[in-house]
Amino acid sequence: MAKIKVVHYINQFFAQIGGEEKADYPAELRVGEIIGPGTAFESAFGDEAEIVATIVCGDSYFNENIDKAKADILEMVKSQKPDLFIAGPAFNAGRYGVACGTITDAVLNELGIPALTGMYEENPGVDMFASKLYIVSTKNSAAGMRAAVKKMAPLALKLARHEKIGASVVEGYIPTGVRVNFFEKERGAKRAVDMLLKKLSDKPFVTEYPMPDFDRVAPNPAVKDMAHAKIALVTSGGIVPKGNPDHIESSSASHYGEYCLDGVEALSSETYETAHGGYDPVYANDDPNRVLPVDVLRQLEKEGVIGKLHDKYYSTVGNGTAVASAKAFAAEYAQKLLEDHVDAVILTST
Amino acid sequence: MLVIITNNPLIQESFGSTYTVDYEALSYDDILIKIRDAVHRGASILTHPLYGSVKPKETPYRSVLMEMREGPVDMDSLLLIEQTIASAGKFPNKSAGYDEATLNDCKIIDLSLLQGALRSM
Amino acid sequence: MVKEIERAGIPVVHVCTVTPISMTVGANRIVPAIAIPHPLGNPNLDHEEEFKLRRKLVEKALKALETEVDGQTVFEG
Amino acid sequence: MKLELGKIYIKDIKFDDCQRIEDGVLYVSKEELTKIALSDDHLASAEFDIAKPGESVRITPVKDVIEPRVKVEGSGGVFPGWIAKVDTVGSGKTYALKGMAVVTAGPIVGFQEGVIDMTGPGADYTPFSKTINLVMVCKPVEGLKQHAYEKAVRLAGFRVAAAVGELARSLEPDETEVYETCTIKEGLEKYPDLPRVAYVQMLQSQGLLHDTYVYGVDAKQILPTIVSPTEVFDGAIVSGNCVSACDKNPTYVHQNNPVVEELFKQHGKTINFVCHILTNENVFLADKERSSFFTAKICKMLDLDGVIVSEEGFGNPDTDLIMNCKKITAEGIKTVIITDEYAGRDGKSQSLADAHASADAVVTAGNANEVVILPKLDKLIGTLDYINKIAGASETTLREDGTLEVEIQVITGATSEVGFGYLSAR
Numbered sequence: 001m002a003k004i005k006v007v008h009y010i011n012q013f014f015a016q017i018g019g020e021e022k023a024d025y026p027a028e029l030r031v032g033e034i035i036g037p038g039t040a041f042e043s044a045f046g047d048e049a050e051i052v053a054t055i056v057c058g059d060s061y062f063n064e065n066i067d068k069a070k071a072d073i074l075e076m077v078k079s080q081k082p083d084l085f086i087a088g089p090a091f092n093a094g095r096y097g098v099a100c101g102t103i104t105d106a107v108l109n110e111l112g113i114p115a116l117t118g119m120y121e122e123n124p125g126v127d128m129f130a131s132k133l134y135i136v137s138t139k140n141s142a143a144g145m146r147a148a149v150k151k152m153a154p155l156a157l158k159l160a161r162h163e164k165i166g167a168s169v170v171e172g173y174i175p176t177g178v179r180v181n182f183f184e185k186e187r188g189a190k191r192a193v194d195m196l197l198k199k200l201s202d203k204p205f206v207t208e209y210p211m212p213d214f215d216r217v218a219p220n221p222a223v224k225d226m227a228h229a230k231i232a233l234v235t236s237g238g239i240v241p242k243g244n245p246d247h248i249e250s251s252s253a254s255h256y257g258e259y260c261l262d263g264v265e266a267l268s269s270e271t272y273e274t275a276h277g278g279y280d281p282v283y284a285n286d287d288p289n290r291v292l293p294v295d296v297l298r299q300l301e302k303e304g305v306i307g308k309l310h311d312k313y314y315s316t317v318g319n320g321t322a323v324a325s326a327k328a329f330a331a332e333y334a335q336k337l338l339e340d341h342v343d344a345v346i347l348t349s350t
Numbered sequence: 351m352l353v354i355i356t357n358n359p360l361i362q363e364s365f366g367s368t369y370t371v372d373y374e375a376l377s378y379d380d381i382l383i384k385i386r387d388a389v390h391r392g393a394s395i396l397t398h399p400l401y402g403s404v405k406p407k408e409t410p411y412r413s414v415l416m417e418m419r420e421g422p423v424d425m426d427s428l429l430l431i432e433q434t435i436a437s438a439g440k441f442p443n444k445s446a447g448y449d450e451a452t453l454n455d456c457k458i459i460d461l462s463l464l465q466g467a468l469r470s471m
Numbered sequence: 472m473v474k475e476i477e478r479a480g481i482p483v484v485h486v487c488t489v490t491p492i493s494m495t496v497g498a499n500r501i502v503p504a505i506a507i508p509h510p511l512g513n514p515n516l517d518h519e520e521e522f523k524l525r526r527k528l529v530e531k532a533l534k535a536l537e538t539e540v541d542g543q544t545v546f547e548g
Numbered sequence: 549m550k551l552e553l554g555k556i557y558i559k560d561i562k563f564d565d566c567q568r569i570e571d572g573v574l575y576v577s578k579e580e581l582t583k584i585a586l587s588d589d590h591l592a593s594a595e596f597d598i599a600k601p602g603e604s605v606r607i608t609p610v611k612d613v614i615e616p617r618v619k620v621e622g623s624g625g626v627f628p629g630w631i632a633k634v635d636t637v638g639s640g641k642t643y644a645l646k647g648m649a650v651v652t653a654g655p656i657v658g659f660q661e662g663v664i665d666m667t668g669p670g671a672d673y674t675p676f677s678k679t680i681n682l683v684m685v686c687k688p689v690e691g692l693k694q695h696a697y698e699k700a701v702r703l704a705g706f707r708v709a710a711a712v713g714e715l716a717r718s719l720e721p722d723e724t725e726v727y728e729t730c731t732i733k734e735g736l737e738k739y740p741d742l743p744r745v746a747y748v749q750m751l752q753s754q755g756l757l758h759d760t761y762v763y764g765v766d767a768k769q770i771l772p773t774i775v776s777p778t779e780v781f782d783g784a785i786v787s788g789n790c791v792s793a794c795d796k797n798p799t800y801v802h803q804n805n806p807v808v809e810e811l812f813k814q815h816g817k818t819i820n821f822v823c824h825i826l827t828n829e830n831v832f833l834a835d836k837e838r839s840s841f842f843t844a845k846i847c848k849m850l851d852l853d854g855v856i857v858s859e860e861g862f863g864n865p866d867t868d869l870i871m872n873c874k875k876i877t878a879e880g881i882k883t884v885i886i887t888d889e890y891a892g893r894d895g896k897s898q899s900l901a902d903a904h905a906s907a908d909a910v911v912t913a914g915n916a917n918e919v920v921i922l923p924k925l926d927k928l929i930g931t932l933d934y935i936n937k938i939a940g941a942s943e944t945t946l947r948e949d950g951t952l953e954v955e956i957q958v959i960t961g962a963t964s965e966v967g968f969g970y971l972s973a974r
């Protein structure tokens with residue numbers, strides 16, 4: 001069988017070009033070269049796979065020119081027709097982690113090539129990409145390189161061969177939120193007793209099923225000057241332009257809609273409706289302002305009570321009335337609201 | 351007012367004289383939505399809608415005892431019905447191919463489970 | 472959802488019918504709404520009355536945004 | 549209470565007119581067993597067969613699995629309230645036939661699940677592919693109602709298991725395990741520095757085909773109560789549960805309750821295993837509240853430091869589990885819970901129907917929605933009617949080549965919520 005062809009992505013530091021001062025190094029394809037951590041992968045692969053090219057890119061360059069860097073690197077990867085793409089590992093380097101996550105995601109989803117990266121669990125790249133990618137959990141510094149490669153290489157080969165991927169604890173990746181079965185070494189009752197003994201003696205223990213997120217975020221300071229504030233509307237009640245152009249699903253929607261309110265004085269049953277399947281839609285369809293109060297906010301805007309109603313609103317559909325879901329894409333539109341200098345948000349839920 | 355919302359005709363036959371039975375020939379999903387809408391109007395659920403370990407849609411029948419009210423939403427009932435609808439969504443509809451005898455088994459189990467619950471009232 | 476907006480640094484008020492759910496999902500400023508299928512309306516009122524009711528609720532939401540809070544706060548009445 | 553559990557290892561089962569156990573081989577007579585099974589006039593016929601580990605045999609639909617045992621010393625007898633009269637069990641001496649089980653099979657209702665494969669991938673998921681199984685398939689007399697049929701088969705299983713167990717009465721056990729618990733005061737004096745731990749077992753108790761019995765009492769009619777952990781070894785708890793094959797507790801699992809066994813291993817060393825608390829899983833929501841308040845109160849009154857709570861079955865018991873966890877934790881008692889998951893075929897859905905922050909120590913027995921392909925096996929004991937029936941009606945299908953595509957929830961004991969098995973998920 002032919003060897004699996006691998007393209008490896010690393011930053012300027014691991015390419016031994018330099019540290020922070022060289023972080024603006026643009027993306028570069030080095031065909032036939034195996035650099036830095038690549039040698040460790042190469043020996044871990046044995047006869048199974050070979051690195052055919054290494055892509056080097058400075059972390060600042062990538063993050064500051066993200067669209068161009070991504071496009072350029074995708075072209076470089078494509079040109080090598082690899083069977084597998086590996087980025088990093090990035091350990092605890094934040095911008096490197098974000099770059100590895102971004103490019104691994106792009107190679108996987110845009111090129112359809114099996115792809116893998118690795119980083120420390122607290123790397124910001126984990127929060128952004130853990131639910132979309134296999135990210136091998138590594139130590140927090142390059143001292144953990146050997147251990148990282150030892151876990152990444154076999155998982156990468158499995159991905160390249162399209163084999164079934166086991167549970168996160170077995171394969172060594174950071175949990176993706178997808179539950180995967182496997183056989184433990186001890187039976188469940190023994191594991192429960194062991195866990196209780198740890199809990200009783202205040203030793204750390206790891207639950208096998210983390211409960212949904214119960215963390216709290218501290219409140220932001222109040223709006224000081226409402227008369228000049230830009231207020232945005234967001235709803236989990238699924239109000240969308242009639243016909244639901246973005247096909248927001250009727251429950252636990254997998255995406256959100258961004259809609260323009262420019263020139264909209266009030267919502268009406270002719271132009272808006274609800275996509276939410278979690279409540280009787282009659283009242284919202286009859287008068288969508290009952291869920292998204294555009295009419296009132298326009299009036300308050302005219303009277304000068306608020307400075308401005310933001311000209312975009314965001315809409316999605318929660319799981320029933322539980323608006324806890326949808327964390328990932330909420331973070332995404334929260335960034336957009338921030339970029340648009342929104343001062344405060346009214347979130348309506350059914 | 352206590353009402354049994356059900357799509358099991360046997361409930362009407364067995365409890366019709368002692369309880370108010372709101373029977374409608376609805377699907378498993380639709381009977382849950384009917385319960386949900388009642389909860390949204392203020393009704394309380396008294397028996398767990400995910401009763402029985404016969405998996406959702408492995409039986410086509412659901413019968414739930416409710417206290418019908420209009421007014422503020424009962425939080426526990428709301429969570430319960432929403433969790434139930436979410437759980438039911440995970441299961442494919444298996445009961446479509448059932449013959450009469452099997453449907454009858456399903457009706458009797460449904461009746462028995464509700465009977466068990468009503469006994470403890 | 473509400474937490475992610477707050478996390479981004481933007482004050483947010485959650486207008487929500489079932490306030491305990493709002494507490495569970497971690498909202499800090501909470502304004503109770505009318506009913507699940509019509510949180511900011513009441514189909515039993517005529518159009519003008521209903522608009523007034525909605526305006527009151529939105530004003531209450533703005534008030535909540537103008538109020539400093541320590542932790543989770545429900546703005547009743 | 550002190551119980552000596554003598555283990556007699558069974559290496560093989562053979563049919564023979566002269567019933568006996570000799571050199572680890574169990575000889576049983578079909579004629580004798582049939583007579584015992586049919587002593588209830590609700591049953592029209594009973595067929596017996598033997599399935600051994602590694603054989604190409606599939607047993608389905610499985611109703612119950614029972615370990616033959618006999619009480620040789622001490623008060624009471626096995627299966628009190630059913631076979632023996634009601635008397636407190638759990639002390640003295642009991643013999644168990646290890647390495648084998650009595651399996652009752654046959655459809656009580658038309659959609660019953662429960663598959664035991666003795667070989668292949670399905671065998672990995674069920675603990676009963678490792679036991680030599682004496683299988684009994686019963687048929688009811690014409691026109692028998694489901695309630696009466698379930699009870700008749702349940703009791704026939706106990707009678708046969710007890711009769712087989714009786715064959716061991718005069719034998720010498722191959723191995724003996726001693727289990728001893730103390731009274732409250734003894735425990736405090738003997739183990740003043742050890743944390744006080746109990747096991748809270750939730751019993752499926754919702755109605756027809758969903759019932760569990762404690763000393764003959766239907767568990768839906770009990771208030772939470774305490775027993776000595778040794779009592780289950782004599783069959784104080786039995787199963788009347790025919791649905792939820794993967795996460796119900798067959799009688800065998802009650803007799804060999806793994807949480808009780810594992811807590812006993814730590815008893816006197818790292819913990820003081822105070823008692824076994826039984827509670828139920830009823831349909832009526834007020835019952836759920838009441839039972840969980842009682843359970844938490846009992847935990848508090850016993851001055852416990854820690855408990856393990858186990859669930860049984862799918863769906864609404866998640867509500868009981870979370871209520872128990874929340875209320876017991878609120879009493880300042882450290883809690884570990886055991887459950888299984890229904891995360892959907894793709895593993896992406898919310899696993900439990902309820903959640904609470906206090907449930908921070910969870911042991912999971914795996915995702916019951918996971919799909920496996922079971923190969924065609926040479927021999928079938930029971931009937932494939934159910935699986936045939938749903939073919940075409942859903943994705944769960946008897947495929948053209950004779951293989952079965954099923955979720956592991958149809959496999960007996962696949963995701964045991966008392967932690968009998970090794971399966972887990974992350």
